[in-house]
């Protein structure tokens with residue numbers, strides 16, 4: 001069950017916050033598809049249990065964020081975020097559990113920063129405390145996801161996996177830029 005956060009007056013969000021929320025919606029959509037991608041490919045029982053429980057959390061995050069936006073405020077590029085998320089989950093699954101855990105660690109590290117910056121701005125400006133609490137709730141669960149991935153992985157990363165994790169960081173940053181714009 002999601003905790004309930006009284007929905008903010010949608011039309012009243014300042015433009016920058018609408019852009020942030022659009023990128024959050026895009027990101028949570030991508031997250032759902034990452035775990036679907038993992039579940040489509042991985043036959044490792046431990047990975048599948050991990051992905052299934054994370055998927056359920058990401059679906060709740062997506063529902064919470066969706067509730068804060070009108071349909072017209074969602075990203076134009078949702079099909080792209082779904083595909084990118086799916087591939088981000090499916091591809092490392094071909095290489096085994098350690099690649100999956102490293103991927104989730106990289107993704108959730110990015111998401112932690114992403115939410116932390118938004119929470120800090122909302123706190124600085126002293127606005128939309130309910131929305132801030134919603135983001136704090138999501139962020140706390142992303143940190144759990146990151147730590148679970150870090151613990152489950154071996155910590156060993158060959159050059160290809162290091163490159164992949166850096167690509168996730170820069171790709172996520174580019175995706176946020178595009179989703180904030182539209």
Ligand SMILES: [Fe+2]
Pocket residue numbers: 028031057058061138142
């Ligand atoms: Fe999430």
Ligand SMILES: [Fe+2]
Pocket residue numbers: 031058108111141142145
């Ligand atoms: Fe997450």
